[in-house]
Amino acid sequence: MPNPSDKSLTVLRPLAERFPNVDSAMAEIARLAAIRTLPKGAIHVISDIHGEDQKLRHVINNASGSLRPLVEKMFGDHMDADEFRDFLTLIFYPPEVIKVLRQKPFTDEELRSYATTTLRNLFELVRVLAAGYSLKRAIGIFPVEYRELFSEMLHEPTTSRRQEFISAIVNELANRDRVWNLIHVTGRLVRNLAIYELIIGGDCWDRGPRGDRVVDYLRQQPNVSFVWGNHDVAWLGAHLGHPALICNVLRVSLRYRRITQIDEGYSIPLTSLEHLAQNVYGDDPAVHFMPKSTGLRSMEMVARMQKAAAVMQFKLEGQMLQRRPEWELDHRRLLHLIDYDNGSIDLGGTQYPLRDTYFPTIDPKNPYQLSAEEELCLKGLRHSFVSSQKLGEQMRWLVSHGAMYLIRDNHLIFHACLPVDEDGEFLSMQIGGESVKGRDMLVALEKLLVRVMDRPEEADLDILWYLWSGPCSPLFGKDRIATFERDFIADKASHHETKNPYFALIHEEWFCDKVLAEFDVDTKMGIIVNGHVPVKVDEGESPLKKSGKAVTIDGAFSEAYGDRGYTMVMEAERTFLALHHQFESVEAAVRDGVDIIPSLTDIRIWDTPRRNADTELGTHFSFQIDLLEQLIEAYRNNEIAQAALSSGARLV
Incomplete structure (x- = not known):
């Protein structure tokens, strides 16, 4: 031994x-x-992107508004307003700006002069930003093809390296028509150095147009960490073949008419669902399932497809809840509670009339059984979701970069909540036959997410559904998700969803201290950071809770929820919130120099700047x-x- x-x-x-x-x-x-x-590097936390890829890109490009003040400080005195705007826009959108510049009739001398001046300014920024990094890490962020050249340029402003040094670089690349490419990658490098670490607080998909492009853009960033949200696990479960979650993500995508991310982004054809809608729901007006925007398919067809997906989802969830009695969610099996003769449903002793009573695929004697047409449709959809190469690559990347919680400089970051009772006692959840709560719950779920990617067994896949909408899910935090009620019942009293007490208790200092201590975070300096629940900015709600120790950074990033968004930035001197307002488009930003100038609110100001130590x-x-x-x-x-x-x- x-x-x-x-x-x-x-x-x-x-x-x-x-x-x-x-x-x-x-x-x-x-x-x-x-x-x-x-000094510790700047960490940016963004949550609840919900498919808004263009807005995400701008928020990352302007480093949550922190790049603009630096550029003003360094160049404001010797650039006029137009030069400053153009230089800033070049940093934010190098490929788009360069595409426009290439169309201008530069003479050879004008091109070399512009390139020399621009590169000198860009590298002045690079040197300032890189000074906060170790040389090894800074060089690691440099684009591989230009790594040695950029390393040389770090030393450019010395007595022995004068104007001729950078001019020689420009001349050689201009002779080979590559100087624009150097400007492009240097502008992108400035942005990459401005953010030491980017943390995504969950929910990349749903409501916004292109969740696939959100993940694509995140994969291009040099240092990204990811915290799982309930929408993310729903897409993970759909990719791994969970039938109810496949129908769920399709239903949501059709509701907001985000079909392009399905068929173009992930190469998942919707032919089988369209065939079901046409053949079975062809005469159904489906007026309560109309999508929230227009597109190539008719509104009626998309509405019927959404209804078809919803009915399959309710059936499949009913089957699953019957095989998971330990969850005690039998009351959420609703299809057998419908009186199909008089078009009503009994919920908790109250009889509600249904506003839609057309159920061509439901057998009242066996309401949770899929029809033959639904079975065939689901088989095709499941094959497409499981076989999608793009979706699989993105999910593997998210699992490898993901966590259920992160701790950064005494900031405890997780998506929604830690489930508790009214007294603030942690509630437990059964995972793998073991009852876990508090920090142990998140640790166990993180292990499950890694495990299920390689071994997608039914029990673990069902837990992914529970994470989407279960009452003790730390990614959800409500007693139920009232999808059926919103779809089929007009009376809004039936739509109510009760939040977990966690969301009220984070206004209490004692409770925040309890949560922080559960994760061994300093209770004097610690801050809890959550997303998930949009802050009602228009109603005067503050993202900083009354306790002063908890912050919600879901500012309704999605256009569907208000087109605002918070990012939290942890710098050496302070932690602040940036509120980002409506963003028109990349085209407007390039054409007009439009910038989202966020409103900044300090959360913590450190007497002594924080160091890596x-x-x-x-x-x-x-x-x-x-x-x-x-x-x-x-x-x-x-x-x-x-x-x-x-x-x-x-x-x-």
């Missing part, structure tokens, strides 16, 4: 391959110690330093052999 020291050496040997002698290990310790003294990153560096010190000790004890020193070095 190996002794403990043997185990320690086994851990250290891979490290020895990177740092093969005492000097290299000491040099790395010195480097890490120096990085710990740097003060954060979780500093703890990580300390752990690395400790391992390196153990490696040095192993070298000195000759437990691990050192590699030969390079010329000029000496042993310590």
Whole structure:
């Protein structure tokens, strides 16, 4: 049996391959110690994007409004208003601006002059932003093809590197028609350096036009972390073949007429659903299922497709809830409660008339059984969702970058809530036969999300549905989702959904301290950060709760919910909220220099700017330093052999 020291050496040997002698290990310790003294990088948190890919792009491009003040500070005194606007727009939208500039009749001399001036200004920005990074990390963000060139340009403004240095670069690339490409990638680099880490607080899909493009754009960012939301797990479950979640994401997409993301974005044909709607619901006016916008398909056809998907969803959910009695959700099986003769439903002892009584696929004696036509439709849809290469790639990326919660500099970030009772006691949930609550619930669910991607078993897939809308789901936080009631009952009293007490209790300081302590976050400095519930800005609601220790950053990013959006930015000097207003279009931003200038609200101002050493990153560096010190000790004890020193070095 190996002794403990043997185990320690086994851990250290891979490290020895990177740092093969005492000097290299000491040099790395010195480097890490120096990085710990740097100001912490700016972390941006965006939640509840809901398919609004263009607005997301602008918010990321202008770094939640933090780039504009920096550009003003650096160049405001020697650029006029038009030059400043054009330079800022170039940083935000380099490919679109360059496309316009390429159409202008530049002479060769004018092109070289413009390129030289623009690149010099861009790299002045790059140098300022890169100074907050370790050189290794900054170079890692540089585009691979230009990495060595950009590394040289970091040293450009020195006595030995004068105007001729950058002019030589411009001349060579202009001669080869590549100078525009350098301007493009440098403008993008400025944006990438302005955000040290981008955290998405959940809900990439639904309501907005292109959830697929949201994820595509996130995958292009240099450092992204992701917190799961209930809409995201619904799409994950749909991709993994859960029948009820397939029908659910289709129903929502059809409600908002976001069909393009389905057929074009994910190559999922809707032919089978359209065939079902045409053959079975062909005479149904489906007036209460009309989509919220127009498009190529007729409004009536889309309404019938949505209704067909909804009825299948209710049937499939009924089947699932019957096989999951431990959830105690039998009261949400509603189809057998319908009186099909008089067109009403009994909910909790109240008889409600139905505003739509056309159910051609429901057998009142067996209401949860799919009809033959529905079975055939679902079979085709399931195959398409499971086989979608694009959707699969995006889901694997989200799982690899995702978590149920994150902690950054004493900010505890998760999507919706921790389910609690009226007294603030954590409620439990059954996962894998074990009852878990609080932090343990999120840990167990995170393991499930990783597991289900490789082994999509029915029990785990059903939990993905529960995360979408279950009463103890930390991604949902209500007693129910009243989809059937909103679709079929006019009386809005039946539509009510009761929020978990968590959302009221986060106004209380004692409760926030309890939640923070559950995750070992400093209760004096900690802040809870959630999305999920839109802040009613127009009604004067504040995202900062009365406790001063909890913030909601879902500002209704989606146009369907108000076209606003909050981002939270954690800088070295402060934490602030940026409220982003209506965004017209990328075209307007490029054409008119339109910028979303957010309203900023400080949440925390630090007396002493936060350094890497003060954060979780500093703890990580300390752990690395400790391992390196153990490696040095192993070298000195000759437990691990050192590699030969390079010329000029000496042993310590």
